[in-house]
Amino acid sequence: MLAVILVGALIILIGTAIFNGFGERGASPSRTLQPVPEEVPPAAPAEVAAIDVNAPGRTADRLTYWSEDLAEQTAIDPQALRAYGNAELIAKQSWPECNLRWNTLAGIGWVETRHGTYSGNFFKPSKLDENGFADPPIIGIPLDGTNNTAKIPDTDGGEFDNDTEFDRAVGPMQFIPESWARHGRDADGDDYPNPQQIDDAALASAHLLCSHGRDLGTGQDWLDAIYSYNYSQDYVSRVARAANSYAIGQPASS
Numbered sequence: 612m613l614a615v616i617l618v619g620a621l622i623i624l625i626g627t628a629i630f631n632g633f634g635e636r637g638a639s640p641s642r643t644l645q646p647v648p649e650e651v652p653p654a655a656p657a658e659v660a661a662i663d664v665n666a667p668g669r670t671a672d673r674l675t676y677w678s679e680d681l682a683e684q685t686a687i688d689p690q691a692l693r694a695y696g697n698a699e700l701i702a703k704q705s706w707p708e709c710n711l712r713w714n715t716l717a718g719i720g721w722v723e724t725r726h727g728t729y730s731g732n733f734f735k736p737s738k739l740d741e742n743g744f745a746d747p748p749i750i751g752i753p754l755d756g757t758n759n760t761a762k763i764p765d766t767d768g769g770e771f772d773n774d775t776e777f778d779r780a781v782g783p784m785q786f787i788p789e790s791w792a793r794h795g796r797d798a799d800g801d802d803y804p805n806p807q808q809i810d811d812a813a814l815a816s817a818h819l820l821c822s823h824g825r826d827l828g829t830g831q832d833w834l835d836a837i838y839s840y841n842y843s844q845d846y847v848s849r850v851a852r853a854a855n856s857y858a859i860g861q862p863a864s865s
Contacts (some may be wrong), residue, residue, distance in 0.1 A: 645859055649852075664701050665734075666852050670798070674693040684860040685860060687857070687862075688721075691726035711827050714853075714854040727749065727782075731747075745806050749783060752779065762777075767788035784808045784813065791804070796811060798814040820836040834847060
């Protein structure tokens with residue numbers, strides 16, 4: 612189901628070439644990138660700093676020092692990077708058998724929306740505001756059965772996608788409302804799971820990936836997890852390549 616959403620919500624709107632260009636922002640044009648491993652599951656990334664994820668408020672902010680140099684190396688928005696690290700720590704506590712690492716979440720975030728910076732509008736791209744919300748909100752095209760999309764009647768009364776006729780993919784990690792109802796989680800401490808907020812979206816993605824008792828430290832379970840997000844070999848390959856790039860501390864590339 613999510614496979615058609617990526618195509619319909621992102622690529623059709625503007626074209627793959629322009630979309631890929633957003634992935635290079637922040638990378639130094641003179642930097643020589645190293646060969647990317649081809650491991651599945653992806654190679655292990657830098658360890659996330661130990662913080663108290665049960666503390667009140669936005670716990671991802673406690674990873675600011677950890678994220679500074681790494682965000683520069685990987686060209687990931689610092690807020691997005693902290694959200695992925697925070698989600699890994701929560702997943703380690705909530706689903707210890709899952710063995711989810713932050714670079715897998717980052718690989719998905721890069722492919723879906725370039726970490727909350729791609730909305731399909733070339734002239735008004737999104738960014739993450741100071742509270743981690745996509746601004747402007749990222750809302751895909753209606754999933755009405757056209758443009759190679761599935762036909763998904765409205766399931767949220769337009770709460771998240773502003774559409775009371777059909778569902779649309781929303782937020783930095785591109786959830787449809789029906790999936791958000793099952794996997795949405797609050798991670799920024801405001802007691803309201805919001806798919807437009809990067810901490811919440813990253814944790815929801817972690818919950819989706821870790822479902823069914825998966826162990827993402829094994830190749831088959833990692834593949835099954837990414838396929839559950841988007842059943843496409845090309846999608847899986849792009850996520851794996853991005854995750855492996857982040858594991859060695861460099862930006863993802865197309």
